[in-house]
Amino acid sequence: MDEPRGLLRILDDFWNPVLVKEVRQALRGRLFHICFSITLVGVTLVSAGMVVAMGNEVSHSEGRDFFLGLFTCLAIAVIGFVPFTAFNAMGSEWDENTFDLLVISNLRPGRIVLGKVLGALTQAMLFYSAFTPFLVLSFLLRGIDLFAVIVALGVSFVCSTGLTVLAIMLSTLSKARFARVVLLAVLAAVLVGVTSGSIVFTEQLLRFPGDLRDPEAVQAMLVFVVGVAMAASFCYCVACNMLSHAEENRSTGVRVLLTASLLVALGFMTSMMMQFRVDRSALSAMIIALLLGSLLPSMYLVTEPERLGRRVAPRVPRNRLLALLATPWLPGGGRGMLLFLLHTGGILAFCFLAHASLKGSSERMLTSGVPAVLALAVYAIVYLGLPSAIQAPFTDRPKARVIARVSIPGLLLVFLLVPALLGFFVGNYNLVNMRHVGNPEFLMERTWNSIHAHPGIWRLLAGLATLTIALNLYRMGRGIREVSQASARRAELARDSRTPESGQTEPEAADAVAES
Amino acid sequence: MSPALEVRSITKRFGDLTAVDNVTFGLEAGEIYGFIGPNGAGKTTTMRICATLQLPDEGDVFVEGHSVLEEPRLVRQRLGFMPDSFGAYAATTVSEYLDFFARAYGLRGQDRRRAIRDVMGFTSLEPLSGKLTSALSKGMKQRLCLAKTMLHDPSTLILDEPASGLDPRARIELRELVKALADMGKAILISSHILSELSEICDGVAVIEAGRIRATGSVEEITKGLQPHSEIFLRTLEPIEIAERRLVELPRVGAVRHDRDGLVFHFEGSDEDQAELLAQLVATGVRPIEFALKEADLEDLFLRLTEGKVQ
Structure with missing residues (x-):
């Protein structure tokens, strides 16, 4: 093995070990060689074909067509092939019995996942660099806008990064071979869809490059990048959680990220309200989308095992107040419910404040989708809170946890379909067409402009929500108590073990050693 | 001073099956401790708990006084675990394999290069440094795995069936390496099916069956107790x-x-x-x-x- 020299030698120590290994393996691997060669041969043939077809006359569309041909090859490589190799790279840790070796080498899950992502992106960069001469040639042929080229390449890179993290996350979900085949099929479908989409998008981009200068287009791109970044961050967190030990903290990352994402989204909406004239209904629709977006991670959080893991309890803050403030972001189903209620409450508060700040009479506050937001929030509390509260005592067992997670959408399906079936037998077509209380969309649509519609349903929902919160009060209280006790225990241990000489406690000393 | 490895009343259940049932034993620096039992006795589970890869439902394990439950990172710095199945990366040479794990253990610069050189020297792998790991013989793979286990100079080594599948010569060589490691002051917990080998090198043994320890102590002590x-x-x-x-x-x-x-x-x-x-x-x-x-x-x-x- 050749040793690096000079600056490289200094940098050599700071590379992520997994990145170094992945790049070494990939560059020596057959798969990369074959794909790289095929792509290069493909792009050379496209170039040669274009040059021959052009002859001596160069029209304005030649450069555009040439770039599109190149981009198609590039998209297949960086959006299709690179995430696929990332999926395989993660899966090979189990296939080759090396995952345990990684864990005991003290590499944290975050570094493992990051190394895999960076390894795949290094391959993507190799593809980009190999394509550069051809891209320059296409630009020299004219007929394409430089900004459009930069945007197209940028979008392909963002897609490649996002899909690579998604692929790694999917790869961590199961070690069973059959499940991995299913996950690979799902990934392949996504990769084909996104690759095709990016080619169509680029084609449109090259055809109408002027549209890119619109402020709305810039904002849309920003939303796209932030959206992919958030989705990738969630995938990263989930992948790290899946690689962590069951007794370690597998939840705080997701919780913090969820809160941060909600804050970013609310901030984005506020900035939109300040810059543009936002319609009340559009605002409500965005808030509904936000609430719906928070449901999936919340479904995972409210069905976690109730107790703090054995490796989490010793890490709870010793300061009681800090521990209390951190409670909703610590693992546990009850604490997950607490966080969900905090998020929902925050979103509702934003909804009311935002509508209040818009011009118009105060009576319009409870129209234009605000009742629908309220209805969705109440439904979310019931559908998430009811099954998770009932199954909370059993979620220590992995199978029970899966059942609890499945039962949340299951309850929605039951509430949707059972009245519809009953309606079919008794001949009530309102029920058959899902116009009943079990269907959130029905009430949201009916109450969009008036909270006074269907008072009976509102009363029923209010009763169910109260019952759900009452059922969850015990687990939430227990969750808070457990954190408080763990904090007190840590503080007590710290007091007992404080050495008079250094004033440093044993856990502090241990932390210091671990840090070093 | 804390013992090198102390297993304190650990129990591990998988559903209704109690894989490890109230197991207790310990070993000191420089000691080779044999861990013997039939297949499915709970040896590997116990060793994986010691290596922080699994958690006990009850009890705890301490490596130089650090708990696997509460301080897994500190334990991993002090412990080397060689699993029963060798994990090799495809398209990776011997030196790259060791370099990767040395980086993973946080070794930098000269320290990393020295550690790799030392373990390759100890396990006589230098001539094979450029060879792909997939092309190594079983015996050489075991040597490489042992070399990887020693990279961060752990004080305690846990070797799960290291001699399994080796030919007689490779077994003898491995035994000599284990003895040399003990002479260097390392505490070694070793499991094996080849009991004659263990009896020659072990200072003490623990016999486990159906998750329970049947006997612990030196071979002589156990013999006296039995007959x-x-x-x-x-x-x-x-x-x-x-x-x-x-x-x-x-x-x-x-x-x-x-x-x-x-x-x-x-x-x-x-x-x-x-x-x-x-x-x-x-x-x-x-x-x-x-x-x-x-x-x-x-x-x-x-x-x-x-x-x-x-x-």
Whole structure:
């Protein structure tokens, strides 16, 4: 093995070990060689074909067509092939019995996942660099806008990064071979869809490059990048959680990220309200989308095992107040419910404040989708809170946890379909067409402009929500108590073990050693 | 000072199955401790708990005083674990493999290069440094795995079936490496099916079956605990039946059984009593050509202590 020299030698120590290994393996691997060669041969043939077809006359569309041909090859490589190799790279840790070796080498899950992502992106960069001469040639042929080229390449890179993290996350979900085949099929479908989409998008981009200068287009791109970044961050967190030990903290990352994402989204909406004239209904629709977006991670959080893991309890803050403030972001189903209620409450508060700040009479506050937001929030509390509260005592067992997670959408399906079936037998077509209380969309649509519609349903929902919160009060209280006790225990241990000489406690000393 | 490795009343259940049931033992620096038991006895689970890869449902394990439950990172810095199945990366050479793990253990610059050089020297892997790991023989793979385990210079080593699948020469070489590691002051917990090997190198053993420890201590201590009497092998010029008839009439002689072309009998008494017995035997007209104290080996102990229970 050749040793690096000079600056490289200094940098050599700071590379992520997994990145170094992945790049070494990939560059020596057959798969990369074959794909790289095929792509290069493909792009050379496209170039040669274009040059021959052009002859001596160069029209304005030649450069555009040439770039599109190149981009198609590039998209297949960086959006299709690179995430696929990332999926395989993660899966090979189990296939080759090396995952345990990684864990005991003290590499944290975050570094493992990051190394895999960076390894795949290094391959993507190799593809980009190999394509550069051809891209320059296409630009020299004219007929394409430089900004459009930069945007197209940028979008392909963002897609490649996002899909690579998604692929790694999917790869961590199961070690069973059959499940991995299913996950690979799902990934392949996504990769084909996104690759095709990016080619169509680029084609449109090259055809109408002027549209890119619109402020709305810039904002849309920003939303796209932030959206992919958030989705990738969630995938990263989930992948790290899946690689962590069951007794370690597998939840705080997701919780913090969820809160941060909600804050970013609310901030984005506020900035939109300040810059543009936002319609009340559009605002409500965005808030509904936000609430719906928070449901999936919340479904995972409210069905976690109730107790703090054995490796989490010793890490709870010793300061009681800090521990209390951190409670909703610590693992546990009850604490997950607490966080969900905090998020929902925050979103509702934003909804009311935002509508209040818009011009118009105060009576319009409870129209234009605000009742629908309220209805969705109440439904979310019931559908998430009811099954998770009932199954909370059993979620220590992995199978029970899966059942609890499945039962949340299951309850929605039951509430949707059972009245519809009953309606079919008794001949009530309102029920058959899902116009009943079990269907959130029905009430949201009916109450969009008036909270006074269907008072009976509102009363029923209010009763169910109260019952759900009452059922969850015990687990939430227990969750808070457990954190408080763990904090007190840590503080007590710290007091007992404080050495008079250094004033440093044993856990502090241990932390210091671990840090070093 | 805390023991190198202390397993304190650990229990691990998988559903209704109790894989490890209240297991306790410990070992000191420089000690080689054999961990023996039939397949499915709970050896690997116990070792994985010690290596922080699994958590006990009850009890705890301490490595130099650090708990696997509460301080797994500190434990991993002090412990090297060699699993029973070798994990090799495709398209990776021996030196790249070691370089990766050295980086993963946080070794930098000269320290990393020195550590790789040292472990390659110790395991005699230098000539193979550029060879792909997939092209190595089983014995060389085990050496590489041992080299990887030693990279961060752990004080305690846990070796799960390191000799499994090795040819006799590779086994002997591995045994010598283990001895050398113990001489360097490392505490070694080693499991193996090849009991004759363990009996030669182990300072102590723990016999486990169906998740429970059947016996712990040195081979001699366990032997004494199991059989208060000695076993003596006798071969004579006379037919075996005649010798047996004369022997059973002598004092302190217990149960007699046939073994190959001789007799094995229980005897309770000191060395003088044994000399006296031999003299009395000769006086009865029996002409012994072999009279030897039969020492119990690890295989005998294993068979006596375990019942062949499978979980």
